[in-house]
Amino acid sequence: MADTTTRPLGAQISHMLKDRGVDVIFGIPGVHNQEMYRGIEEAGITHVLARHEQGAGFMADGYARATGKPGVAYVITGPGLCNIMTPMGQAYSDSVPMLVISSCLDELAARRGQLHQMKDQRGAAETVCDWSEEARTAEAAYALVDRAWAEFSASRPRPKHIQVPIAQLEATAPAAPRPMRQTPIAGGTPMDVEKAQRLLAGARKPLFIFGGGARAGADAARKLVRHLGAASFTTYAGRGIIDPDAPLHFGSYLARPDSAAVIAQADALIAVGTELAEVDLWRAQLGHTAPMLRVDLDTESLTDPARAEWHVQSDAADFLSALHGAVATDAPGDSGWTAEEVARARLKWRLEVDAEYPGVLRVAEALQGCLPQDAMIYSDMTQFAYAAKEVWNMARPNHWHHPYGFGTLGYALPAAIGGAVARQGKPTLAIMGDYGFHYTMAELGVAVELGLPIPIILWDNAKLGAIEASMIGAQIAPNAVIARNPDFMKLAEAFGAGAERPARLSEMQEAVTAAFQADGPTLIYVTPDIAD
Template sequence: MTTRPLGAQISHMLKSRGVDTIFGIPGVHNVEMYRGIEEAGIRHVLARHEQGAGFMADGYARATGKPGVAYVITGPGLCNIMTPMGQAYSDSVSVLVLSSCLDEAAARRGQLHQMLDQEAAAATVCDWSVEARSAEAAYTLVDRALTEFQTQRARPKHIQVPIALLGSAADPAPALRPGDHAVSGGQMVPFGLSGLDEDLAKSRKPLFIFGGGLASGSAGDTGLSTEVYVRDLLRRSGAAAFTTYAGCGLLSPEDPLSFGCYIGRPESAKIIAESDLVIAIGTELSECDLWRNTLGHEATLVRVDIDPEVLADEHRADITFQSDGVQFVDALLQSLPAETATPKWETDKIAAVRARFRAETDAERPGIADICDALRAVMPEDAMIYSDMTQFAYVAKEVWDMPHAGHWHHPTGFGTLGYALPAAIGGAVARPGLPTVCIAGDYGFQYTIQELGTAVELGLPMPILLWDNAKLKEIEDCMVASQIAPNAVVAHNPDFGKLAEAYGALACEPGSLEALQEALLAAFDADRPTLIRMTPALSG
């Protein structure tokens, strides 16, 4: 056994538990956490701001399904990463934040980086925030976090360790035992499907709603992606389906029974009311999914979720299953006939509804849908996209049918500006050699624009699609709709191309949709990130 300072032992422990990358910024208060990183064989990615480090860890976790880990300092470092922690909580992402903390904060005042209650502050935006007061406690809490990431709904965790303790000698963490951090898979309820398969067969117009809880991983023992199972479920049941934004890619754009990602459209409530059996799997049906307070169902509502809190929410489901969504779909498929069922919805009407929804989207934010079509036509099928809070993404999330589930990531719940660039960096680090794309708006991009330095430093061939309409257009539209004279919605922008080049990135401003397509493909072949500025003039 090798005795080391606890800060170094924690890095060695994380490596033994499968952590290969840490995002963060070193400081005088967490320098001991950096003693063991290189020795343990962990890659460290230096962010330019702790908010960037948190979003990078988030993007890494979404891309890999493994926890994203971040190291930050006491006080301001922890405060800066709280926004990413809140985003990870809203969107169910496994992020582990490890910070230092002052040894004594009650009897002394005026210390560097001092807060009244750092532990409690972090607790407002994560699953739990606790202080480890011994090496044994630190090891136990790390293992607890890693176990919960795999056995419960993913939520960020925060562990803080006193500065003096980080530098004190400690024995290594206990060896990983067989079965530690084992995935439970979310057990099916004891009574199985409880007759739901029979209800589905008898239903005249069954409707599924598929959410982000189904959008990653594989199903059964075949290793097939979840979308294969979900699409097979529609084929063999004759049911129609919506997906939430987080579930984008679960349904094929060619599927005649798919209503797509338009569940946030007001008219979707009337469509849901037509169904005599609604089954929602792996979705909170939150305000950010529906943009209304009620789902719209008038018949039986079935909820399937790993989180019991979701099963008891305001939608008041008639039947609930606390279950892993993928296992539930697999069990349901096993009870259905193998042959293709006759569609129970009129497919021509579904096509007409989708066309109407797209027209509504285009009318609300003109021209963006056509740009999305041009980009989608040349986008590699295995591309992973990270978007920010921008009108371009609001349109794209509805009209852009992804070929794979779990490949479009958006700050849906917390709705933080500045998410896309650092999250895309984390995703690109997680998937070397595979295409990763950032989509941001001109205003939100400036929240974390400094992370261009990290992207250049890492040599990431990442297209950054910047939607520049020279204003906070969504807020301006909101003010007009509220009969408020628009104010504080226009800000002076920098020359984004020159700014990107100052960081060492490439930059271009295509003048046509064809030039945009060429720029996108060229960016994937570059040796560094490329900022591609898009303006409303692109759509003509």
Template structure:
């Protein structure tokens, strides 16, 4: 039996046993016992400037690494500040573990006005998590951590919140830590896979819609598409599931008319790991599909939602595609192979770009030239990114991260910090707008402190432009959308960042390349009305 230590110290050992080596957080008087044992457990702490930043960093870390991102925060305001990152992680199926303090067991629900008190803290985050629970003793801490990692490893990887009462943090714990093995993800039913293979093999116009749940099966997905000649349309979360340069690939234009028309004409549509949610299609109702539908999803509820599927496989996408490939005949109908129809649809979508979107594409093309092949982009909710999720070329999975479902502002900078921490040898950049940047810009301090070669491209139009444009289109007064901005260059320099204000495409590319090799962050401010962007 090991020597007794505080439950907070034992918690750090427990996390390490589950493979956690980094925690994002802000120390508080109620979480001190966790910090007591952090160094001894071999866990690195990344200190943040705001609890929201900790949540987004954990999200960005998880998306890049494929491992759960962990944040450690105080009860009350720490939890409510982290609620927005939990909502984003829930919407985008990201494994984030929030561990927080909560009032001592004897004070729970008593309304005594204790510091940071919430009447029922677990209920605050319950709608934003796979589960939110309070550990009443050290044994329940072990139990709930095990359950959290079971969620991450066996099902749809949504966030989890574990609250630990103050008296439990301090309680002595003499039991050694062990990692419990979770069962694997659900396996496909062979008969269903065979039926899916039969439909795909006979299809004349097969289409695959590749969602975020397909990213881990990208090689298999490409092989399947090539065997049956399927056009592949990635969702925003599925961007990179197939290289944009592949002749069967459409860009992430699921929300655009020509791509939707192609899908409507398909005789078989295979949907892999996608809800086909509103931010994917931007339609009032379901995506029009007249062909037979095959769905593969690890979330059983998604298989029965909104669409009538001819075949539904409740399974991990890799295993399901493998089984379908094994059941395919050697000769199929051919589909779109050898056709120029996909290239024509892509050209049609590009030709329909608005003048503002063409300006965006000019910037995005410069970014693509400057960003190394293994580079990664985290984006905020900003018009440049709205164009970019469709038209920024990617050749690999997990190179473009966008907060699609929850749609929060302020995501990109802290998430990119988390991504850079997870992959220090890969070039990482954040695309932010002037409005959203001000939600979390204080995390520049974290990036400087960690000496990250992170590049932040700030798209500045002195407004909340998407909302402003919507007001103008509806003949609504432009109230609250034309904010006063600071001098972003001086602000970034005050934090210790390098800065650039490019006045040409060449200067933009040079600033980005220099930033990726720097020993601290670089903020590149690019005005939407820059003269060189007005030139054709």
């Protein structure tokens, strides 16, 4: 039976979200959106109070990446919506399902000087998300929520924004309709699989590139490359799709300039679930000379400048499973790739990373050596992460999250909080630089308040190191790359968090192990000299 209870629309929206599987909402209440808070507890939803709407958005992002479910945030008109736009932009570029619901003013054209007034709030939000719409009736609000849910499951997941006038939130409304059936994701057709088979037929050096969109197809991907004798790369977001010990896996070194020469050796290329974007390659061209087949849900990716000869619009997992099923009865491929050439390339690229980021790899290896197998990592825009995400082998996909596309500072701490809320009892880790920590350090209070045992690796090189290196490379005298840092240990203690400053790598490992068992977050302060 449908719920026939009459409530204010703000409360009805929370009940509707609960019926669609939402169990956590991140946000900050205000006088303009307080009606949205009327029904949260009654609906049985947990609310996480962020210290800033930017933090709320990153928490929703981290929750979504950990669960695959949409992250939901409630914010107020004007500054609340503006503050969450950076996380919305990050979620858009990294294909993260997020629903932001805000209030909005009832009338703009004839009134000025209202609290939180903007010229075009809806239009501003639309610049950083899939779509932004205003619901002027209860029926419209319900239809927009269901539209968002359908698109989250059936197309490339990206953030959506719904705003509701304050008077509508306060007005009595009937209950929302029952949840719709989940919209299925488009799968590949037999003709699509046949395209791939024709491309692979007779290929001696087939090569696959797997992006983050292929993570759900990891099992089929591993079987497929093994059976075909194919070599493989992954993007940073695709790490873990292929077993890092697979003898023909080149790893996540696509951004190494001479990976283009390796890719040019392939005589058949299949790219699955990847934009082949600037942040994947850091060069204009992939480097391939062989025909390429692209598999993606997004038609924009299929028609980008990479100009693949064959396009398949499909869910990656379905396509990979179907392709493996089609070739599994064939004799295993006689590969033209050798494990020796792959190992040489990986060693060369690893040494390059080590030379570019002196000392980081020793610290990264020590950190990797003390983490539980199912640890989930959230990293920030910091040199430590830049180096580690090239060389750190992931045994499984979807366990290292980074602000790849939009590239915002301050992501890791609040995103890790969202991940830890989703993964109660499972190990979750944050990696941040000293400058990035300044952006969202206030959210440390949320982790303390919730008792989340998150180790926070704070890598302090006392500067904006990557920017300084870029300035020097451009023959610009380094300027504005050093900020006065606080005493991070005392700051963490002031919030009520644990604080450790290990002098040796073994002490860092001990601190991380203990932090996973603590009754709250622990800031682990690490400087480059720990690697000496």
